[in-house]
Amino acid sequence: MLSQYRHLATDKILAFSLAGLCFLLASLPFDFMIFDLRGQFQAMSIPLSISTLVDQEYMLLAVLQILAIYVVPGCILLGLCYLAVFIRAEQYPPRGAWVKKLIFTLLPWSMAEIFFIGALISLVKMQSIADIELGMSFYAYLLFTLCLVTVLLYLDEFQLTRQLRLLGENRWQSARRIPPCRHKTVQRTWALLAASVILYIPANLFPIMTTMLLGKEDPNTILGGVVTLWRGGSYPIAVIIFVASLLIPIAKLIVLAWLNYSIQRNSPGLRTWRTRLYRITDFIGRWSMIDVFVVAILVSLVQLGNTMAVYPGPAAMAFSGVVLLTMLAANSFDARLIWNHQQDDR
Structure with missing residues (x-):
């Protein structure tokens, strides 16, 4: 399967991208998990997770985590919103070809769903020795992950390229396929x-x-x-x-x-x-x-x-x-x- 047309794909990509960005922002200020060991509490938020890794002198691991679970997925959704708004208005987006190339370059490095599965595994591992309470950030990030997966379900590179070509006409500059x-x-x-x-x-x-x-x-x-x-x-x-x-x-x-x-x-x-x-x-x-x-x-x-x-x-x-x-x-x-x-x- 090289390409598949999906009805109202652009509208759905725009809707779920906007919703995903809202849930991504909502996952920042609240607690992600709360660890309770015999009355001793430790609340974890995603920004605290990053700062803890920095305090443990694992700066590269902290940078890798924030890029993979926040920056890269956020940039993908922002780029898709940008393209979808112009496509719905039947206008060629400025630098549209570059934005499309950036989106598909970043896609392999987006690991939001992997991070969420890792969170579930951590939950299972710690439940045997302590009580774990899920915070608002956990549910917000869950909804963000679902929105991101839905967006990727409707995203088709061939169809997106075709739409940009039709809107751009002579302004579209395709990259030469170098052997x-x-x-x-x-x-x-x-x-x-x-x-x-x-x-x-x-x-x-x-x-x-x-x-x-x-x-x-x-x-x-x-x-x-x-x-x-x-x-x-x-x-x-x-x-x-x-x-x-x-x-x-x-x-x-x-x-x-x-x-x-x-x-x-x-x-x-x-x-x-x-x-x-x-x-x-x-x-x-x-x-x-x-x-x-x-x-x-x-x-x-x-x-x-x-x-x-x-x-x-x-x-x-x-x-x-x-x-x-x-x-x-x-x-x-x-x-x-x-x-x-x-x-x-x-």
């Missing part, structure tokens, strides 16, 4: 994959978070956390973390390495199958960020001094690097080379 340079693409993808493999080692050897209970530290690696959840009877959560944090990164590294090798060897076979495999790999890769968001939420939620506290471990940054580098590797890989196997590098 891919196999040599440079292969080298860049290999470099990103190599860096991902290097970071994947400390991401699994070092603790991703450390829990302090009554002054006693209990570091947990990614695999150790999965084992703990499984032994505690949280089988669905253990399976989700295992698939997202261990199975998907390894599978993505292997698949991208094989696809890149097939391009390097000019392999002509299995083109359709390789293209589908690449699209699946590119889509599921960002879901590995669930474990990182779980750590960020727990660090912000559980800060009760020596009684109980959660701190991020060095593996959190290493694993974030693995996810980001594999996403960059997937973006740098040019799927057109699967079909242009006889094209030289000139």
Whole structure:
């Protein structure tokens, strides 16, 4: 399926984008979760989550979180509102082609739904040891996530491009499709994959978070956390973390390495199958960020001094690097080379 026409898609995109922006703003000033351990309370809001990571000297993790769950999704919805308003008025939006390109460039880096799933996993993990109350921000962010998913359901790049072309007429400037340079693409993808493999080692050897209970530290690696959840009877959560944090990164590294090798060897076979495999790999890769968001939420939620506290471990940054580098590797890989196997590098 390359394109699908949906009735009143522009109106629905505009309506749900405006609603999503309202819910996104509403999720900022209120509490997201409230942690209650035997009368000791700790309220967590999303801005507090960011500041807590900064206080723990994990600035890059804080920046990554605020970009992935607020800035990027917000920019996507703002850009779609801008285009939809002009399209409904049957006017070509100034810099419309650039705005459309920016929206689809940012789409893979929007992780609002992943963050919300991570929040649900954190809720399940902490319910066995404390009482968790959901705040207004939690429900606002839930509605924002639903609006964002609905917008993406009605968003079709081909249909949007067609509408802009019809409105722009001679003003539309389409980017020239530059033939891919196999040599440079292969080298860049290999470099990103190599860096991902290097970071994947400390991401699994070092603790991703450390829990302090009554002054006693209990570091947990990614695999150790999965084992703990499984032994505690949280089988669905253990399976989700295992698939997202261990199975998907390894599978993505292997698949991208094989696809890149097939391009390097000019392999002509299995083109359709390789293209589908690449699209699946590119889509599921960002879901590995669930474990990182779980750590960020727990660090912000559980800060009760020596009684109980959660701190991020060095593996959190290493694993974030693995996810980001594999996403960059997937973006740098040019799927057109699967079909242009006889094209030289000139």
